[in-house]
Every structure is written in C-alpha cells, then in structure tokens.
Amino acid sequence: MFIVTITPECAPVAKVGGLADVVFGLNHELEIRGHTVEAILPKYDCMRYDQIYGLQEVYRDLWVPFYDRSIHCTVFFGFVHGRKCFFIDSHSDRNFFNRGVFYGQHDDPERFAFFCRAALEFLLKSNKHPDIIHCHDWQTGIVPVLLFDIYKNLGMGHPRVCYTLHNLKHQGVTGESILRAAGLNSPGHYIHPDRLQDNFNHNAVSLMKAGIVYSNFVTTVSPSYAWEIQHTDLSYGLGHTLHVHGRKFGGILNGVDYDVWNPEIDRHIPYRYGIATLQDKFRNKEALRHRLLLRQDYKPIVAYIGRLDHQKGVDLIRDSIFYSLANGCQFVLLGASPEHRTNDYFLHLKHQLNDNPDCHLEIGFNEELSHLIYAGADMFVVPSLFEPCGLTQMIAMKYGTVPVVRETGGLRDTVFDANYSHRPYHERNGYTFRDFNFQGLESALQRAIGMWYSYPQHFKELMINGMRYDFSWNHPGQNYLNVFEYIRDK
Ligand code: ADP
Numbered sequence: 001m002f003i004v005t006i007t008p009e010c011a012p013v014a015k016v017g018g019l020a021d022v023v024f025g026l027n028h029e030l031e032i033r034g035h036t037v038e039a040i041l042p043k044y045d046c047m048r049y050d051q052i053y054g055l056q057e058v059y060r061d062l063w064v065p066f067y068d069r070s071i072h073c074t075v076f077f078g079f080v081h082g083r084k085c086f087f088i089d090s091h092s093d094r095n096f097f098n099r100g101v102f103y104g105q106h107d108d109p110e111r112f113a114f115f116c117r118a119a120l121e122f123l124l125k126s127n128k129h130p131d132i133i134h135c136h137d138w139q140t141g142i143v144p145v146l147l148f149d150i151y152k153n154l155g156m157g158h159p160r161v162c163y164t165l166h167n168l169k170h171q172g173v174t175g176e177s178i179l180r181a182a183g184l185n186s187p188g189h190y191i192h193p194d195r196l197q198d199n200f201n202h203n204a205v206s207l208m209k210a211g212i213v214y215s216n217f218v219t220t221v222s223p224s225y226a227w228e229i230q231h232t233d234l235s236y237g238l239g240h241t242l243h244v245h246g247r248k249f250g251g252i253l254n255g256v257d258y259d260v261w262n263p264e265i266d267r268h269i270p271y272r273y274g275i276a277t278l279q280d281k282f283r284n285k286e287a288l289r290h291r292l293l294l295r296q297d298y299k300p301i302v303a304y305i306g307r308l309d310h311q312k313g314v315d316l317i318r319d320s321i322f323y324s325l326a327n328g329c330q331f332v333l334l335g336a337s338p339e340h341r342t343n344d345y346f347l348h349l350k351h352q353l354n355d356n357p358d359c360h361l362e363i364g365f366n367e368e369l370s371h372l373i374y375a376g377a378d379m380f381v382v383p384s385l386f387e388p389c390g391l392t393q394m395i396a397m398k399y400g401t402v403p404v405v406r407e408t409g410g411l412r413d414t415v416f417d418a419n420y421s422h423r424p425y426h427e428r429n430g431y432t433f434r435d436f437n438f439q440g441l442e443s444a445l446q447r448a449i450g451m452w453y454s455y456p457q458h459f460k461e462l463m464i465n466g467m468r469y470d471f472s473w474n475h476p477g478q479n480y481l482n483v484f485e486y487i488r489d490k
Contacts, residue, residue: 001484003030004130004159005039006119008102008112008139011260012367013047013080016102017307018254018391019136019166022221025257027083029477038128040119042111043076043087045098052078052085062125064090064118065183073118075126088118104338109174109207112139113182119143120151129158132484136164138172141211142182145196148214150183160487162480163215165208167388168229168236169311172207173198179205194244199237212241216487218249219480221389222410226251234386234409252480253413254389255473261374261395268371273400275467278460281375281400288376291369292360294330299358300452301330302445303377303401305370305392308337308346313406316383316441318349320404321359323442327449330358332373336365374399379448383433383441387411393430397466402459403430404444414471418462419447429466 005027009020027037049055055078063070071094076087090096096111105111120143123130135143144161176187179196190196191205195213198206212218220226226249229235230242242249259265263281264274270287273280289296302324306312317333324331337343343363350361362369374380380396382405389410393403397414405411415430416423431448433440451459 001132001488002036002128002130003038003132003134003484004123004128005037005134005136006116006140006143007039007041007136008115009136010039010041010080010083010085013049013051013085014041014044014102015367018221018389021257021391022164022166022254023136024080024083025255025260025473026477026480028257028259029255029473030481031083033477033481038084038086040086040088040122042097042115043089044102046100046102052080054078055087058086059122059126062088062118062122064114064121066114066117067181071114075122086122088115088122090114090118101338109172109178110181112172113142113178113207116140116143117146117182120146120156124151124154124156129156131159131488133159133161134164135161135211135215137166138170138206138208138211141172141207141209142178143211144214144216145184145190145210146182160216160484160490161214162217162219162483162487163211165212165218165220165229165388167311168208168234168238171198171209171236171238173201173204174207176203176205178207199240206238209238209241212238212245216248216490217483218242218245219252219483220249221252221254222413223251223253224412225388225409228386228409250483252476252483253410254391254394255476256391256394256398256471258398258472261398263375263399266371266375268368269375275464278400278463284372284375285378288332288372289330291372292332292362293357294332294360295357297330297358299328299330300378300449301332301376302379302381302404303332303334303373303396304381305334305373306382308335308342311385311387313383313385313436314342316436316438317381319438320381320383320441320445321349321353321361323445324449325356325358327446328453329379329449331360332377333361334364334366334370334373336363374401377401378452379404379445381441381445382406382411383436384408384411385436390414394471397429397469398471400463400467402448402462402466404448405430405432406436406440407432407434414469418451418458425461426465429462429469
C-alpha cells in the first residue's frame with residue numbers, strides 16, 4: 001500500500017508530545033512491513049534540522065490557493081531517521097511556519113488549514129496517488145473535506161482517509177472565514193449540524209468535527225479513551241458526533257518504537273541494560289544523580305516527564321513532588337508548558353527547591369535527558385485528569401521504571417495495579433488510583449514507596465513484569481493496516 005501521513009508533528013524533528021512519536025513509530029512499523037510511507041509536514045523554523053538527513057528542495061513552485069489569491073510554496077524532502085518526509089515552506093508575508101514555536105499562535109486554525117491545502121495541492125501537482133491518507137488531530141481535520149469536495153474533482157478520486165484523534169480537548173474551533181480561506185465556498189452547506197458546525201457554538205466551525213464527519217475511518221489512541229469520548233464529558237462536545245459515526249470509529253492502543261525507546265540499545269544512556277542485566281539500571285541511576293547534582297543515597301527516585309498542562313494534573317504533579325520528598329524519595333521533573341503562567345509557577349517551585357539535594361526540576365524540552373530519566377528513575381508518576389493513551393508510562397515500563405498512574409484512558413489499558421488488579425501476578429506492572437485528588441495519588445505512591453523499601457524483591461518483580469510487556473508497534477501496526485485495508489477495499 002502507498003500511505004501518506006499529513007501531520008503537524010513527527011518525532012524527533014517536530015515534537016510537542018505523543019502525536020510526534022506515534023507518527024514516527026507507526027510509519028516505521030508500516031515500512032518494515034513493506035509498505036511505502038511518506039509524511040508531509042510544515043517546514044517550521046524551530047524544527048530539529050540536525051535530525052534531518054539530506055534535506056533538499058524537490059518542488060520549487062507550488063502555488064497554493066488561499067482566500068482569493070495563491071501563495072507561493074517550496075517543498076523540501078529529507079530523511080528523518082530513515083522516514084521519508086516532505087516539508088512545506090510557504091513564502092507568504094504571513095510567515096505561517098516561521099514563528100519560533102509549533103503552536104499557540106492566534107491564527108493557528110489558518111496556519112494549519114493552509115498547510116492542509118498545501119499538502120493536497122502538492123499531492124495533486126506531484127501526481128502522487130496514495131491508497132491511504134492518514135491525518136491527525138484538529139490541525140489536519142479539514143483534509144478529507146478538501147479531498148472529497150475539491151481534489152476528487154481534480155482527479156484525486158483514489159485515496160481513502162483515516163483520521164486519528166489524539167486529544168479531544170483541542171478541536172480547532174474557529175470562525176467561518178476559515179472555509180473561504182481553504183476554498184470551501186458555500187458556508188451554508190458546511191455550517192450545518194451534520195457537517196462542520198461546532199456542537200456548542202453554532203456560528204463556529206470545528207475542524208476536528210470536519211475530520212470525524214468526512215473521513216472514511218476514525219481512530220483514537222486507546223480503547224478506553226474511545227469509550228470515554230463516546231460516553232462521558234471527556235468528548236468536550238463531540239460525543240454525539242462520534243455516536244452518529246460510531247460504525248466507522250474505534251480505539252487502537254498506541255505503540256512505542258523500541259528502536260528508539262529500549263534500554264538495551266539506547267545511545268542516550270551511559271549503561272545499556274535489559275532484564276538479565278538489571279543491575280546496570282542502577283549505574284544509570286547514579287549517572288542521573290551525577291548529571292542533576294542529586295546526592296547519592298539509599299532512596300528511590302520518583303520522576304515525571306511530560307507537558308505541564310491542566311490535563312496532566314498539574315496540582316497532583318506538584319503534590320507528588322512534596323509527598324515523595326517527605327517520604328524518603330528523590331524527585332526529578334522534566335516538563336514544559338506553553339502557558340507562561342504554568343511555566344513561571346514551576347520555575348518558582350524550582351527556585352524554592354533549589355537547595356534540596358533530593359530534587360531537580362528541569363523546565364524545558366530535552367529529548368536526550370528524558371532517556372536518562374526513564375533509565376535512572378525507580379518510579380514514574382502520571383496523575384492525569386484524562387489521558388487519551390499516554391506514552392510515558394509505557395516507555396517507563398520498558399526501562400524497568402514502575403508507573404504510578406491514575407486510572408483513565410490509555411493508562412487504564414496499560415497499567416495494572418500490584419495489589420488490586422484482577423490480572424494474574426505476573427501481569428501486574430505498577431500502581432493505580434481512581435480518584436483525581438491528593439488522597440488518591442498519595443495512597444498509590446505510598447504503596448509503591450513502601451514496596452520499594454520493605455519488599456525490594458517484589459518491587460523488582462514489578463519492574464520485570466513491566467519490561468516483559470510488549471507495547472511495541474507490532475500489534476497496533478497490524479490493527480492500523482486492518483483499518484487501511486478495510487477502507488481501501490470498501
Ligand atoms: P502527550 O501527547 O499528551 O504530550 P504522551 O505521554 O502521549 O503525552 O507523550 C509524551 C511524549 O513527549 C513522550 O515521548 C515524552 O517523553 C515526551 N516529552 C514530554 N515532555 C517532554 C519534555 N519536557 N522533554 C522531553 N520529552 C518530553
């Protein structure tokens with residue numbers, strides 16, 4: 001099959017969160033299985049250009065219709081750790097992708113609507129006819145609308161669209177002018193409850209709803225989240241739309257790319273290890289302490305890596321720092337927030353804890369350091385309010401770091417409590433809590449810390465159980481292929 005991914009992120013060049021890892025890992029898996037896979041991304045100025053091999057201009061004059069004129073674009077091609085990627089560079093005075101950040105601009109809906117139009121225009125002009133176009137999140141929700149209402153009539157009758165929802169909190173709700181910008185010229189047709197009209201604000205357009213309504217198949221990133229967004233308020237208003245389109249909707253648990261996240265081959269950690277050489281994990285713990293100037297002591301390290309977003313349970317993350325420090329642990333945090341207020345809050349906390357030899361808070365994004373933290377920590381907290389899938393707990397388990405997580409979304413599908421799970425002992429791999437409050441978090445952390453100190457042998461079994469799980473792209477890759485084949489042949 002020929003699969004083209006139209007995406008705002010791809011690890012490690014343009015990564016804000018898990019979406020980037022998913023695009024890279026899934027495309028890698030599909031290629032291993034013999035399919036031709038290409039990704040199309042914006043050419044952001046803030047990408048990791050050092051991670052792109054052989055970047056070169058491949059299409060010089062791409063004119064992309066936008067409002068009532070055309071914008072001149074150039075398309076580049078390069079390999080991102082072996083993945084084939086096209087990057088769209090726009091030469092408009094709007095400077096769509098040269099903002100120093102990936103998201104968070106007032107005109108994000110326009111920036112990405114333009115990107116979608118440019119990606120399809122590139123496919124048309126370069127005469128590419130993929131079997132499947134795979135799109136992700138609100139940023140690319142308008143792709144199937146453009147494909148079926150404009151580009152099909154221009155000769156692109158072939159591709160089918162699979163649309164993957166990574167997070168329903170961000171839906172790209174915007175004014176109707178976006179339709180005219182993208183070339184969808186009959187607003188009355190689109191601003192309709194069955195099409196693009198936002199379910200809350202009837203004068204607005206929802207780009208995510210566009211993707212759900214117009215795609216041939218919709219997936220989300222875990223079975224539990226698929227249920228939650230159909231039946232609870234975690235749908236942020238899209239539950240009814242998902243019900244209506246329930247026959248073409250399902251949850252596929254994300255995978256982890258074990259060529260990137262694997263302590264046996266990881267080039268970012270000083271000592272490689274596996275189940276048989278678990279003692280070398282503790283040499284990484286020493287290296288982590290050395291790097292972050294933590295004292296060497298007989299204590300577990302509790303870690304958090306992730307966006308510092310309301311969704312991630314910022315108050316509970318803060319609580320886990322103080323609870324861990326007060327209960328004989330060290331704590332390491334690596335995180336950043338797009339919101340200044342939250343970043344400032346954690347920077348303030350960092351200053352407050354600066355002299356504490358048991359704590360290090362790193363505010364920023366650092367892919368390399370994250371590998372050492374996964375390898376060096378003993379426990380890993382993920383106290384999310386909601387979590388569509390969550391990759392960090394799966395990565396942590398691969399590194400023998402025991403997750404302590406709230407039972408929601410993909411966390412519920414991947415972490416099974418040491419004490420209370422119904423699963424057999426050898427399948428239990430962490431600690432979970434249900435209530436989104438301090439008591440819930442602390443009860444689970446207390447059990448994890450107690451086990452580390454009092455029953456190290458049992459704690460080690462949990463570590464090994466986690467390492468044995470197969471969270472690779474093997475199964476999810478097959479599930480995506482089943483979806484792709486189903487819509488291709490329909
Ligand atoms: P989300 O997609 O909601 O951000 P996920 O758990 O699905 O969360 O994926 C997070 C990914 O981003 C993981 O690969 C994690 O290691 C990485 N990550 C998050 N924050 C940082 C950071 N500050 N520095 C380095 N890597 C980070």
